[in-house]
Amino acid sequence: MNTKQPIRSAIPYSRGNVKPLLNEIIHALDRLLNDDEPTAIDLASLPFAPGELDELERALGHGELSAELDALGKSLIRETAYPGVWWVEHRNTGGEVVGRYIEITRSPEILMSQDADIGAGRARLRESLEDSGHQSNKEAGK
Amino acid sequence: MKTIPTLGEILQAQGVSRRGFMKYCAATASLLALPPAMVPRIARALEQARRPSVIWLSFQECTGCTESLTRSSSPTLEGLIFDSISLDYHHTLQAASGDAAEAARHAAMQENMGSYLVLVDGSIPMANPGYSTIAGISNYDMLMETVEGAAAVVAIGSCAAFGGIPGANPNPTGAVSVRDLVKDKPVVNVPGCPPIPMVITAVLAQFLTFGRLPDLDLHGRPTAFFGQTIHDRCYRRPFYEQGRFAETFDDEGARKGWCLFKLGCKGPITYNACATVKWNAGTSFPIESGHPCLGCSEPGFWDKGGFYAPLSTGKFGSGGKLAGAAVAGVALGAGAAVAGRRRQAKYTKEG
């Protein structure tokens, strides 16, 4: 993304969506720190002027951590330059955006391994060990 | 009724992980314009949901609504067909034709009696059934026969919802809307010319997820997407308030992206989600691209007095009639003057 490109929107910064959103994020961070309460903001519902979404992304910036999820299409889960503020972008198999959230949380839940998947994975691992015929597994006997 | 697998079972069978399912639920929440806090509830609902059978009837339409849906990105139409719904009948998309197609329709109706969804695009001609028939069956007959065992009917596009362009003046085919004919089943209107594709799929997703239809406004439109006017969510609204308007297309104001009220924008009286959800996966919408809103999700928008006539112009009719009123005024005034002068003469004589 070219950060040097000028904003196309004629809406002045003071009247647009970016400033109030950043304020909302600050309040959400307060709730996270004081009450351990996460917040998710759905960006799809906001009437962005042309260029404002880019402006918001630029304002939040990139942090240390970035993860790519590959399930029913690619998803991007990236911590912004402000720890606790995550940019989550879901795309479908066609590459189109199906969801865009700002999550204010210690860690978005989708990053964590889910119980159902852990259970299924364990079963697969067990199976693959049995197939390769390891003696130790038979002795351990589950 | 044969057992239909739940969506959870279908996704599991397809090898979709729990994470993938969570992503699907997040996308569905966004699609339904529900707050992110609802995602767990959506997940629980979707796990248990069974794919509804959907019969799509196309009447007097331009196929724009189907075209719009095939551009729908969330979820993809292929995903929609195979995961969320069972599209058992659709003229444009189905492979079968003729008798085989009609047989498929009847089979779907029988197997899912009382629980299938009927989607309709296009208006229904009442002046003469011959104006629009399918396999020799008139639109009216097909509609009334198919909705008998339906759980609900969704009228897609302004033609099915309000009569649309066939219903515009002088309405030669006697085109009517679905609501005009179907009185004993719930009818959801999803108007627009065409409707925003995401809105169409959202109604289906709502039915899939929660097993019921969304809250509707007085025109039968889901309030989640038709509850606000374009004007109230338009990003150019600050310019309206400041009094900065584009006077003509491509003048300085237009290039600066100022308000299009003077160019005939019907945003203030149009209820739709174009300003927030936008078109082509959130790329833009007519006003953002520089064209005033046509008001295409409102009843009778073709006959509302011109796309480029500003909302606050009156329709005064001919100047001739006003001139006639002026002449009438002169005549009445002359009469009043004559009567007044007679009265004056009487006083002067007496006085």
Next chain:
Amino acid sequence: MDLLEFARGPALQVAAYILVAGVIWRLVGIIFLKEKPEFSEPRKPGGLMAALKVIYTRSFTAAPFKRATLYPKMLAYVLHGGLFIVVFLFVPHIVFFEGFLGFGWPGLPNNVIYIAGVAAVVSGVALLVRRLTSPVLKLISNFDDYFSWFVTMLPIVTGLLMPVRMGVRYETLLAIHIISVAVLMIWLPFGKLGHTFLVFVTRGTTGMVFERRGAKT
């Protein structure tokens, strides 16, 4: 035809015909009345110049009455000024006039209009209160006074409600606003509201007659 179509179409049309016919009726009916014969010698030339002069001078209160009329005069100026700003300097209204005049003019930002509108309503209410509480005014006020006040206030109030909404749909409020303007247009030629065009006739007549007699006008 829904309410908005009715308001923008037949309602406005009929109101326009009645307005035009009514204004011309009253003007013609008054102008062609006989002049009372003046038997005294003219002290000063009367005529059109005198009429124009008095139309102008009557805009200013004569010295003995200044104090007593200050309060209602201020209220009236706020009401008329607010009305002028709201009617002629609000862009959607300018577009309305452009529709049949063929030309428009620049407008003011919306928040100025809202302030002017609220000021007009407040001064209008204050004037009504004055009319109801002053013993003299209460005695001499009739249906014409109160109804004229009502049809003037209604468009301003309905217009101010439109950005506020108060749970009513925009197109309904717009239709009610336009209909209230139509009612105003229909009533205007016939009651006290006729002063909009008759004030010039009355002042002018007074000027012509009194100037000729040499009175200080």
